[in-house]
Amino acid sequence: QNLQADSRDHVLPPFTDYQALNAKGARVITKGDGIYIWDSEGHKILDGMAGLWCVNVGYGRQELVDAAAKQMQELPFYNLFFQTTHVPAIELAKEIASIAPEGMHKVFFTGSGSESNDTVLRMVRHFWACQGKPEKKWIISRLNGYHGSTVAGASLGGMKPMHEQGDLPIPYIDHIPQPYWFGEGGNMTPDEFGVWAAEQLDKKIQEIGADNVAAFIAEPIQGAGGVIIPPATYWPTIKKVLAKYDILLVVDEVICGFGRTGEWFGSQYFDLKPDLMPVAKGMTSGYLPMGAVLVGDRVAKVLTEQGGEFYHGFTYSGHPVAAAVALENLRILKNEHIVTQVKEKTAPYLQKKWAELADHPLVGEARTTGLLGALELVKDKQSRERFPGGNTGMRCREHCFNNGLVMRAVGDTMIISPPLVITCEQIDELVALARKALDATWAELKA
Numbered sequence: 001q002n003l004q005a006d007s008r009d010h011v012l013p014p015f016t017d018y019q020a021l022n023a024k025g026a027r028v029i030t031k032g033d034g035i036y037i038w039d040s041e042g043h044k045i046l047d048g049m050a051g052l053w054c055v056n057v058g059y060g061r062q063e064l065v066d067a068a069a070k071q072m073q074e075l076p077f078y079n080l081f082f083q084t085t086h087v088p089a090i091e092l093a094k095e096i097a098s099i100a101p102e103g104m105h106k107v108f109f110t111g112s113g114s115e116s117n118d119t120v121l122r123m124v125r126h127f128w129a130c131q132g133k134p135e136k137k138w139i140i141s142r143l144n145g146y147h148g149s150t151v152a153g154a155s156l157g158g159m160k161p162m163h164e165q166g167d168l169p170i171p172y173i174d175h176i177p178q179p180y181w182f183g184e185g186g187n188m189t190p191d192e193f194g195v196w197a198a199e200q201l202d203k204k205i206q207e208i209g210a211d212n213v214a215a216f217i218a219e220p221i222q223g224a225g226g227v228i229i230p231p232a233t234y235w236p237t238i239k240k241v242l243a244k245y246d247i248l249l250v251v252d253e254v255i256c257g258f259g260r261t262g263e264w265f266g267s268q269y270f271d272l273k274p275d276l277m278p279v280a281k282g283m284t285s286g287y288l289p290m291g292a293v294l295v296g297d298r299v300a301k302v303l304t305e306q307g308g309e310f311y312h313g314f315t316y317s318g319h320p321v322a323a324a325v326a327l328e329n330l331r332i333l334k335n336e337h338i339v340t341q342v343k344e345k346t347a348p349y350l351q352k353k354w355a356e357l358a359d360h361p362l363v364g365e366a367r368t369t370g371l372l373g374a375l376e377l378v379k380d381k382q383s384r385e386r387f388p389g390g391n392t393g394m395r396c397r398e399h400c401f402n403n404g405l406v407m408r409a410v411g412d413t414m415i416i417s418p419p420l421v422i423t424c425e426q427i428d429e430l431v432a433l434a435r436k437a438l439d440a441t442w443a444e445l446k447a
């Protein structure tokens with residue numbers, strides 16, 4: 001209670017309703033091990049969100065602690081500015097290049113996913129300006145996409161409430177509809193809707209003029225928007241559209257990167273050839289803050305041969321301790337074959353078990369890809385009508401928490417993204433806890 005009071009008095013936390021916080025206080029999380037966390041009252045909770053989609057190797061990995069301690073003793077800080085560098089950054093960039101999609105060999109380090117997307121915005125404009133095309137500065141992204149909280153990140157993102165609070169987006173950014181079939185597909189089949197949603201990119205490019213468009217940015221699967229898994233026709237059609245124009249493809253891998261889909265990157269899962277790939281989160285499994293932009297050969301060539309100085313970077317770009325932890329994190333993912341295990345074992349198992357939840361009266365759709373999952377909570381399965389009040393998801397989230405499971409609510413969509421080390425037995429536990437929360441929510445709504 002003291003901790004809660006001090007928290008309320010002194011911490012302004014991100015993405016929190018401050019009036020609700022005043023009324024109820026925040027849960028204090030004190031420890032983690034494997035896929036579980038504990039709160040200050042001693043409750044053990046299965047972390048179905050891997051923190052914020054990031055604790056890929058699970059909590060309590062001593063190797064990561066040791067890697068950080070060793071690097072702190074050796075060289076706790078140095079920077080990559082002005083033609084200096086250090087060993088962890090070099091080794092990490094080389095390691096990342098070895099798992100990146102074909103044609104990506106260079107890494108620009110940042111401190112977070114938001115910084116990565118700010119870097120993207122500046123880098124694509126610099127890329128075109130270097131080639132005498134400064135008018136190519138528009139960036140097209142998607143409604144309900146999430147690309148971070150900085151001014152550029154929130155502008156690239158398509159979150160309405162974020163735009164309304166900050167008078168965003170900044171100029172030269174425009175958005176197209178998301179490929180959210182369950183919510184917005186109307187009477188179209190998923191395949192028809194996937195084509196329709198991708199064709200909106202073509203329409204938007206024509207509206208702005210291809211000569212003015214620098215890049216299209218999108219998440220392979222929209223995470224914070226509600227685990228929006230695009231219909232099978234979506235990405236192939238986007239690729240066809242982009243092939244008609246000279247426009248860069250930026251794939252935001254902040255969530256999908258480092259194994260989430262069962263491939264190293266979502267781009268490999270969907271067979272995409274990005275020019276730029278912002279990453280963060282799973283890069284260090286969240287043990288330390290770090291991000292990067294992976295840069296494809298076309299952009300790298302212009303930057304390194306024509307660009308001169310790129311006036312951009314962060315004090316903590318490539319921070320040596322974070323880089324040492326990221327390297328060790330990648331070693332764990334590789335040596336323990338964690339990404340392969342997701343692809344061959346746990347993702348197929350989750351898909352099967354998650355689909356069984358579709359028989360619940362409250363569930364209109366149960367979908368997964370890799371270790372990402374979503375449940376659409378509805379009043380009526382046929383019409384997809386939601387319960388009035390718009391708080392079904394929040395109710396369900398509360399029941400989850402009280403039963404020992406973290407699931408996130410995005411409106412009335414419940415989502416999961418557990419640590420990649422989750423076992424099949426633990427998936428059974430997660431699904432059973434989710435069903436219990438659905439039952440409790442349904443009983444409450446029907447009362």
Ligand code: PLP
Nearest residue numbers: 112113114146147148254255280
């Ligand atoms: N991009 C995507 C797809 C994300 O999901 C997030 C965070 O959730 C970000 C960017 C922003 O990353 P960060 O919170 O590290 O700034």
